[in-house]
Amino acid sequence: MARTIAPVDGAIASDAEPRRSSLHRIMVGTLIVALVVAIVVSLGVGAVGVPAGKLALTLLGRDSLTADQRIIIISIRLPRILAAALVGSALSVSGLLFQGLFRNPLADPYVIGSSGGAVLGASLGVFLIPSLSIAGFGATALLAFVGAVCSIVLVYALAHVNGRTHVVALLLAGFAVSTMLSYSSYFLEVLDHDFGIGLRVLAAWLHGTISQPTWGQLAIVSAMLVMGLAGSVPLARRLNTLSLGEEYATQLGIHLQHTRVAVIVIGSVLTAAAVALGGLISFVGLVVPHMMRMMLGPDHTRLLPATALAGAVFLLFADTVARTIIAPAELSVGVLTAFIGGPFFLYLLRKTKQELLL
């Protein structure tokens, strides 16, 4: 079909779309570079410093490290770095999905109750069966994962009436279940007989601490992240349509129920995977999607890759600071995410004039 567009209109037409798409490509490229730089820098810093030159030579294939340095870098730091990147990515993508589903900027990965179940699970692990271990995961991680999944299933069942999942009911049930479960963990704390050691383990977990993972654990969590990301790709466009409201989404042929279930399943798998490696890390899942949205606009198909990368960079940076700032001791990474994420988020909020872009 031949159509001529007047030159003036054509100029306007070509303006907005390529600008948005090139900004998006620049952002993704920058984030990939940032992630590589962050990994290399993070490998070199810590209680035992490794000179940057030696590290670079090693990465280029000319190994000049001592045996001790090699063990520290390959067996201790690298898994920890990968864990931080995976957890940051999983939490951020989960936050993006839930914000899109609930059409609510305050939604985060824990919005439908996973944190409450995770707290209770972790408490059970710490106080009752600390010796449990499967596939390298300890009792805290395993039971936190199981708890998160169970509480989401419970919340989903509560909000599911007559074949429909009610979104507001999901939010409210999530809040109620999460609060009940996390407070019920108090009863377990009373059982603590080992002079508060369990309580301190639990507190570190509650504030979010990236554990030192085995390669097997990393493989399992990576697989979950890859599946979650792949599943999110076709969902991203649906979330755009869903942003116009249910009436539009239904009319345009989006199956609301299937979309909701898919978002809940994928978001929950990502959150539970993150919880297993890092405990409850605040702010990442809330802030990173917002940062990306403020810079790239609300299109979920563009936000998805950018958010996955930015989450990895952000948490890797925070975890590197957390393990070096008071080395050889460590801070909980959740303290850092709150201190870095909070002010940066507020700065973006102030800077962005367009009705908060929420």
Add this chain to the structure above:
Amino acid sequence: MTPLLEFAQTSFSYGDRLVLREINATISNGECIALLGPNGIGKTTLLRLAAGTLSPRAGEVRLQSQPLHRLKQRTIARSVALVPQDVDVSFAFSVEQFIEQGRTPYLRMFGGLQAADRTAIEEAMDHTDTRSLRSRVFNQLSGGERQRVKIALGLAQRPKLLLLDEPTQHLDIGRQFEMLDLIRSLSRKGIAILASMHDLTLIEGTFSSVWLLSPEEAMRKGTPEEILQPELLELAFKCPPGYRSALEDRIRGRRELVL
């Protein structure tokens, strides 16, 4: 000739509350119909039944003799576009991104917009004069702009039938006339239109037929002259006594504008 859309003994109820009773009506290609009736009578419900987003409690709605319940919503959305009254967009989607959503029924699961989709979007913007708004944030548009952009999304679906829910509501008088111009121009392009309307002065000259939903009797169909009769409207809208002459004035559009 088979009608484009057909209501066949269509009834609908919300729970126990019967809203529409045994509607029989057809829409032909290119027809331009105003849907009138008092608040709460079921005008929006009728439009949603036509768009396939609600299913009748009894009877059928047929699109080119195919019952809607046998068609996928994606298939329906390529022929019928519903422009809802109130839209609440979350996040700061631009006008262009908003209109792009009209291509949803044509997209594959993993695919993006193709050249044909871009053409449909550009044409929809041309028809509704919304090109200059493309980079604006939808939520920051004025009422009149918003209405045009919503219609652009509907046109991006490349529909044969456009369902408009109160297209002139909350618009100033100039924007109301602009909307009537737009409706007439779309109708000239051969798109059938069914629009729920409240303002009786805006019917004649634009719409070729009128459907009147009334609480007392079956839906009436006719030309504007046949339906816009004081007796019929008084009954349908349950006008309080003493307003007959005001109603007559309103119908003829002779009411002086009180500004």
